[in-house]
Amino acid sequence: MYRYITVMLTAAALSLPIAAVAQDRDDHNRDRQEQRYEDRAHKDTHTWNENEDRAYRRYLQEHHKKYHEFSKANRRDQENYWNWRHAHNDDDRH
Numbered sequence: 001m002y003r004y005i006t007v008m009l010t011a012a013a014l015s016l017p018i019a020a021v022a023q024d025r026d027d028h029n030r031d032r033q034e035q036r037y038e039d040r041a042h043k044d045t046h047t048w049n050e051n052e053d054r055a056y057r058r059y060l061q062e063h064h065k066k067y068h069e070f071s072k073a074n075r076r077d078q079e080n081y082w083n084w085r086h087a088h089n090d091d092d093r094h
Contacts, residue, residue, distance in 0.1 A: 034047055034048065035047075035048045035071070036048070037070075037078070039079075041079060041082065041083065048070065053070075059084050
């Protein structure tokens, strides 16, 4: 019986680092998906998530622009997007 308990405790101890790495990866993905951006002109903050990314892609398509990450867009382009976004709610989908 003592032998089985030792084996179980050893297996649990060896699996802890794997669980910790998986948790860290999930936290990293969550941080990347939910980045926050300040919209100075409208004095609010936007959380970047799948819904916002979908709207951004629609904005780029309507303005005949190639896709590039929002975080890499210059400040003027970001401000133009937020202006467009405030005029186009999610209910305005075609």
